[in-house]
Amino acid sequence: SQTIHQWPATLVQPVGSPLSLECTVEGTSNPNLYWYRQAAGRGLQLLFYSVGIGQISSEVPQNLSASRPQDRQFILSSKKLLLSDSGFYLCAWSVRTHRGKLFFGSGTQLSVL
C-alpha cells in the first residue's frame, strides 16, 4: 500500500534562518507531488506541484522553493524565513492522471519567530 511521510511534525525557526521540509512517498511510482500551506484561519493554498523529477511548478511568488531530486521525494526550502512563512505545511501525492484521489501527509506546523 502507498504511504506518505512528512517531517518534521513541528518546527520553530527564527526569522532569517533556512528551512528544509521533506516529504517522501512509498508504494507508488511517478506520482504527482504537491506542497500546500494552510495559514491560521485560511484555506489551503497550493504552493508547488511536480509531475516528475526536476519538474516544479510554482503557484505563488514567495520566499519558498521546491525541489524533486528523486521520483518519490519532494523538498520545500527557504534560504531566509519570514514571519509570514508561519503556517501548516502539507505534502500530498496523487496518481499521475488528474482523476485520482489526493493523499496527504500529516503536516508540519512551522512557527517563525
Add this chain to the structure above:
Amino acid sequence: KQEVTQIPAALSVPEGENLVLNCSFTDSAIYNLQWFRQDPGKGLTSLLLIQSSQREQTSGRLNASLDKSSGRSTLYIAASQPGDSATYLCAVISSNTGKLIFGQGTTLQVKP
C-alpha cells in the same frame, strides 16, 4: 479562475442530527470533486471522490452529491456523532489546469 466556496464556515449541531454541508465552484470544467476531513493540527483524510460524470458517492453515513452544471456539491452526514467533529473541506480538480483548488472549509461541532 476557479473559486471554491463553502457555506457555512462553522456549524454546531446536537448529536443524532442529520446535516448538510455545501460547496460551490465557479467553473464547471472539473475532472472531479473531493471531500476531505481535517482534525485539528492534522493532515487531510479523503472521504469521498466524485468523478465529473457521477452524481453521487456514498460511504457509510456520508453521501456526497455533485451537480456540475450548477457548480454545487453537498456532503450529507446522517445521524451525526461527536466523533464527526472536524473541519470538512471540498476541493475540485480543474480540467483546464489540473490543479486541486480547495474551499475554506466548514468546521463542524457535534455536541453530545
